[in-house]
Amino acid sequence: QKEVEQNSGPLSVPEGAIASLNCTYSDRVSQSFFWYRQYSGKSPELIMSIYSNGDKEDGRFTAQLNKASQYVSLLIRDSQPSDSATYLCAVSYNNNDMRFGAGTRLTVKP
Amino acid sequence: EAGVVQSPRYKIIEKKQPVAFWCNPISGHNTLYWYLQNLGQGPELLIRYENEEAVDDSQLPKDRFSAERLKGVDSTLKIQPAELGDSAVYLCASSLGAETEAFFGQGTRLTVV
Numbered sequence: 001q002k003e004v005e006q007n008s009g010p011l012s013v014p015e016g017a018i019a020s021l022n023c024t025y026s027d028r029v030s031q032s033f034f035w036y037r038q039y040s041g042k043s044p045e046l047i048m049s050i051y052s053n054g055d056k057e058d059g060r061f062t063a064q065l066n067k068a069s070q071y072v073s074l075l076i077r078d079s080q081p082s083d084s085a086t087y088l089c090a091v092s093y094n095n096n097d098m099r100f101g102a103g104t105r106l107t108v109k110p
Numbered sequence: 111e112a113g114v115v116q117s118p119r120y121k122i123i124e125k126k127q128p129v130a131f132w133c134n135p136i137s138g139h140n141t142l143y144w145y146l147q148n149l150g151q152g153p154e155l156l157i158r159y160e161n162e163e164a165v166d167d168s169q170l171p172k173d174r175f176s177a178e179r180l181k182g183v184d185s186t187l188k189i190q191p192a193e194l195g196d197s198a199v200y201l202c203a204s205s206l207g208a209e210t211e212a213f214f215g216q217g218t219r220l221t222v223v
Contacts, residue, residue, distance in 0.1 A: 004152075043201055043214040050204065051209075056130045088152050097166055098151035098166040099141065 004091050006101035014109050019076040021104050023089030026070070032092035033065055033072045037085045038103065044088055048074065079108040112136070114215035116202050122221045128190035135204030142179060143212060144187050145201040147192065153201055159185065159205075160178045192222045 003026040021035075036044035050056045050063040050072065051081050062075040072091075076083055086103040093099065093102045112168055115134040123129050135142050140161050145153035156175065158166040161182035170177065174193070179185040199219050203212040 006152075008150075014210045015132075034211060035212075043199075046211050046213060049211050093119060097155065097158065099155065100145075102150070102152045 002090055004099050004101040006087075006104050007033045008087050008102055009105040011104055011105055012109060013079050013080060015079060017108075019079045019083065019106055019108070021074040021076075021087050021089075021106065022072045023072045023074075024070055025072070025089075027073055027091070027093050028067075028070065030070075030093050031068075031086045033063070034090040034092070034098075035061075035063060035072075035074045036088040036090060036100075038088055039085045045056050047087075063086075076106075079106075081108050081110050084108050098107075114202055114213055115216035116200075116218055118218055119216060120219050120221075121220065122223060123142075125194055125222050126191040128188065129192050130189075131187045131200050131202075131220075133185045133187070133202030133204075133215060135185070135202070136213060138206065139204035139213075140182070140207050141205045141212070142185050143203040143205075144177060144185070145203065146219070147199045147201055152166055156187070160170075178213050189220075192220075195223050196220060197222045 005046045007025045023092045035048045048063040050065045060077045064073045088103045089101040142159040144156040147153045157170045159179045177187045199217045201217045203214045206211040
């Protein structure tokens with residue numbers, strides 16, 4: 001069974017702090033990794049994609065991938081109250097089957 | 111560029127009735143996904159299409175669910191008959207192809223009473 005695991009949270013950080021979201025996956029042949037943000041009552045919105053080991057930065061967001069440890073993370077710097085949402089980790093396996101974790105709920109307190 | 115379009119946005123039906131959801135993917139996107147999302151959970155894959163071919167429908171409850179993607183563009187997901195446990199949000203997503211970013215439509219919130 002291919003699984004994507006996330007800490008469901010809630011994760012609470014003060015405004016301006018760094019929020020760290022983590023995800024582990026079970027299949028070593030996974031190829032592509034994605035982070036989605038989902039506001040309550042809305043559909044998932046793509047934030048970041050990462051395909052190779054290391055860090056990828058986009059504005060306040062940094063995705064980190066470690067394939068040897070089967071681990072992918074998302075860092076949000078200078079967290080804002082508008083970042084309060086559920087963050088979904090998605091993994092695309094070698095048969096192109098994209099699976100999602102249950103999501104981590106993040107609250108940024110002013 | 112238009113995003114993924116789904117309709118209807120909301121649907122309330124009585125149990126045992128049929129229901130259908132429609133999805134129009136982003137133009138040029140060959141891969142189309144249908145997901146189901148329950149409250150507090152991540153999206154769960156129901157079926158994936160590559161053009162008009164269903165290449166992964168292992169999670170689709172085939173006794174009551176069916177899907178089609180005629181001409182490799184629009185897709186329809188049907189439930190017949192609906193059960194109370196089918197109440198959820200049904201999400202459609204599309205991508206250019208294998209291992210690329212998927213973009214979601216607004217979803218259809220189904221309530222079965």
